[in-house]
Amino acid sequence: MDFPLRFMRLPIPVLSILLITQTAYAQLTQTIRGRVVDKESKYPLVGVTVQLTDVTPTLGTISDTAGRYRLTNVPVGRHTVRLSLVGYKDALLNNIIVDAGRETILDIDLEEAIQQLSAVTVKAQRTGDARNEMALVSARQFSVEETDRYAGSRGEPARMASNFAGVQGADDSRNDIVIRGNSPIGVLWRVEGVSIPNPNHFAIPGTTGGPVSIINNKYLANSDFFTGAFPAEFGNSMAGVFDLRLRNGNNERHQRSFQFGFLGTEGLVEGPISRKAGSSYLASYRYANLWLFSKAGIDIGTQAVPSYQDAAFRFNFPLKNGGNIALWGFGGTSTIDILISKQEVSDRNIFGQNDRDQYYTSRMGVAGLSYNQPLSRNTFLRATLAVSGNSQGAGDDYLFIRRDSQGNLQVQNNRFVIDSLRPTLSYRFAETKTSLAMSVNHKFSPRSTLKVGLNTDLYLFSYNDSVRTITETATSVRLSNWTTRWDSRTSAVMLQPYIQWRVNLLRNMTLSTGLTSLYFSLNNNSFSPIEPRLGLSWDLPNRQKISLATGMHSQIQPAYAYFYRFTPAGTSLPRSDYNRDMGLTKSWHYVAAYDRLLGRNMRLKLEAYYQKLFNVPVEQGNSSFSILNTGAGFSRIFPGKLVNEGTGRNYGVELTLEKFFSDSYYFLVTGSLFDAKYRGADGVLRNTDFNGRYAFNALVAKEFTFRRGDRRGSSLNLGAKFTAIGGRWYGPVDETASRLNQDIVYRNATRNTLQFAPYRRLDLKVDYKINRNKLTHTIAVDLVNILGIQNLLSLSYAPQPDGTFIKQEYQLGFLPVFFYRIDF
CATH class of the missing domain: 2.60.40.1120 (Carboxypeptidase-like, regulatory domain)
Incomplete structure (x- = not known):
């Protein structure tokens, strides 16, 4: 470092300050x-x-x-x-x-x-090509940086993926994703090669999403997301696949990260166990801070304050020739008590019913041991053994609200006048699964690679549910005796062998073909012996590519639906697991894609698809019910006898225009036009609940770097996202049935003949990063729905003092999500 000679004559304190300043910059x-x-x-x-x-x-x-x-x-x-x-x-x-x-x-x-x-x-x-070399179409790799970069994503893979073409979020309060008009239950979550339960807090049985993700993007490696016609190794899925990979901790240097924000206080530590051996550890923990929203007066849809926490770990031990053994796991617990008895009549409550106190708890966890080993220069073995579990428990206390002589609910000081509380619901569902996934890759030559594997899952089911029916008249409410709806403890095995072969037919043409099979031992109707998969990719001049793919896919039903004990009114049929004999839902996927690179940093992609669904469970008799309409929300299903006689079909076109990050900015524009319909047992072709018919997303971000000479210590990122989606479908309400069931019931014959208004939302994100010596500060705020647009969410059963009970529930309004993070 050179100083002019005149500096040498400065006092030592002044010279010290100059030295420190020069070092800092x-x-x-x-x-x-x-x-x-x-x-x-x-x-x-x-x-x-x-x-x-x-x-x-x-x-x-x-x-x-x-x-x-x-x-x-x-x-x-x-x-x-x-x-x-x-x-x-x-x-x-x-x-x-x-x-x-x-x-x-x-x-x-x-x-x-x-x-x-x-x-x-x-x-x-x-x-953004997928890491999986067998995937040729409808697949994309996403990075941890993308989950942080996109406005409105809140650092979650599911909300990030809702920006991709053909994908839309279910609503503001949950991160369920709808892929090409399919139900969210068709999405498969995998980690390190094994399938896992719903990885979200406040998970409801039979769903794949929730309000807050348990998975923290800070311990994810680059992963893959599939939207259709996926390779043979992915079974038990109809709509899409998240194939997640976990990263190893730093094996040379101890590093720490601390973050505080509206969604939680969290910490992460990582470092070497043995620098000589190259082994490492990583551990993280997060605790909810949602009480901050309440203190700040921010509407989160309910006066109740949700509570949750989650944690993760990974220990990695390298082996010879590039192999490794890793012990890993993550999980979380969440609880919420919605106490209507302590709320005001005008309080908003989109997560529960306003005639009862509700208590809800959910837990999810998975732990695994992964072994990866190159057996030779051409052969690679991967195996993962994991144990996972999830449980949900709930209880309801019905509010006996005092009525006047005309039968109207009495209110005092904006609160219902409550005579007593009586328990009406108690349930606990639990599933435990032991999974083994094994695969061998063998490269015959640079042109040809074969992958063979087996996915095995052993399920243990435990379902208990008891309820008391509420009978409401003009002047009174009565409770029945307790009725058992679930009481099952059993086990089942799922087997999914597969073989996939990728070969370069020509220098510019690649074929990926495979076979898989699915067997579920719960009944004799859940066996799909052969499911072919086929993909073809052809590189053209001028950096163009055409791809085609097709395949048959099958999936089991939401597990709890097999064991529902339904007894038709007026019959003497024995109470049993009435739907235990349901078979697999199946579908054929057909996809055609065109890709072109426009210059060095821009890509255009077009995809067209058709999906034929069959063997879909529908309610026996003259019913409009179909399993294709379930899986998005906080409610379970209570159907009658289900039979695999329903059908469905989805088709559409998708466009992606993406400028990759260069010249300090990027953008992503995606659009989808689609149609999703189904037939129930009544034979009528109807819109599915998710048939919005169009979806549009536009994201843009600009980075400003602040320099001092060659120093690049600070940066400011400004991002925006606009979303427009067609509204959900519903129908006229059956008021008599709704009062009897204490829940919204739609008229059977006119189901899904009405549509909510289109969904609109504008998000902004500001991210400021400060780099110092071995230290990085990040301050960010995600301004979700900054215009406060009121998007209709659903109709809910909400008895009011004037005797009405149908209430329009709106999605979340303006929601600022702030965090501060320090990495050191």
Whole structure:
């Protein structure tokens, strides 16, 4: 460091201040490191050239015998990394974020070239191609940075995915996702190769979403999301797949992260267990801060304050030749008490009914042991053994509200006058599952790869539910004796073997074909012996590509629905698990796609699809009920006898225009036009509940970097998102049946003949990052529905003092989500 001679004559205190200031504004740097392996065999690659191409002079290094590489003294900011090796296609990774507070670890798969072509380049970050090499269409890789970057996503994979073409969120209060008009129950969640229960707080049986995700994006690695015609390894799914990967902790340096915000206070620690062996640990914990919304006067749809907490861990131990064993797990618990007896009549409550106190608790957890080992330069073994469980428990206390002589509910000081509370509901559902997923990849040549595997799940079910029927007259309310609706304890096995083969038919044409099968031992009707999958991709001149895919898919029903003990009125049939013999729902997927790169940093993608659904459970008799309308909300289903005689069909077109992050900005525009209909047992072709017919999303973000010389210590990101979706379908209310069931019941013959108004929402996000020496501060606020647009959510059963009971419930209004995070 050179100083003019005149500085030497300054007093020592002044000189010290100048030295400290100069040091504070010195160039901030960090390390990029990781490991490079063959894409199919996962065998470590030696001699890979790794270069940072956007700095002068260029930084570079070469991978060692274990495939490891390290780039030191990398300036903080966004960078481009190029990896190259003779006999392999280059990999170009754009928009790699380097912060002062933590090392950037990039583990890269390189694809072997069919023939050596100097012009061939794989731009993994630029195209968003799936990590799974068998997927050729309707698949996308998403990164942890994307879940943080998108306005309105709240750092959750499901809310982030709702921005993709063909995908829409269910409502503001939950993160269920509707893919191509399908029910959210058709979404499969997988972690480290095994299927897991609904990974959300306040999960309701038979759903795949919830208000808040248990999964924290801070411990996720880059993962895949599929929207149709997925490869053979993915079974028991009709609509889409989240295939999540967990990252390892830093095996050289101890790092910590602390975050405080409206959604929770959380901490994460990671570091080496043994630097010599390369083993590492990672652990995180989060506790809810939703009481802050209440203190700030922010409407979250209820006066009750939800409470939740979750945690995760991962211990990774490297083995020889690039293998590893990892012990991992995550889980959470949540509870909410909606006490109408202590609320005012005018209080909003979209999560419960206003004639009873409700108590609800849910828990979910999974722990697993994963083993990954290259057996040779061409063969790779992966196995995961996991145990998961989830449970839900609830209780209701009915409010006996005093009535006047005309039968109207009495109110005093804006509160109902309550004579007594009587219990009317008690249930606890629990499922435990032991899962084993094994697969072997073998690369015959650069042209041909085979994957063979088996997914096995052993289920243990425990369902208990008792209820008292409420009989309401003009002047009184009576309770019946307790009735048992569920009382089952049993087990079942699911087996899903598969084989998938990928082959390059020509230099520019790739075929991916496979077979799978699904067997569920609960009954004799749940066996799908052969399900073919087929995909074809053809690269054209001018960076264009055409892809085609088809496949048969099947899925079991929401598990609790098998065991509902329904007794038709006026009969003497024995009480039994009335729907235990339901078979699998099945569908055929057909997809055609066109991709084109428009310049270096922009992509256009078009997809058209048709989905034929059959063997759909519907209610026996002249009924409009179909399982295709379930899975989004806080209610269970209570059907009569279900038979696999329903059908459905979905078709549509999707457009994606995406500019990848360059020149300090990016945008993503997606649009879908679709039609989703079904036939119940009455034979009428109707709109499904989710047939909004169109969905549009537009996201944009700009980054401003603040420099002092070569120093890039701070950045400001401004982002926005606009969403427009067609409204949900419903029908006229059957008032007599609704009063009898104390819930909204629609008229059977006119179901889904009415539509809610279209959904609109504008979100803004501001993210300010400050880098200091070995330290990164992040301050962010997500302004959800900044215009406060009132979007209709549903009709609810809500008795009012004037005798009416049908109430329109609106979705959440303006919701600011703030957090502060420090990484060090």
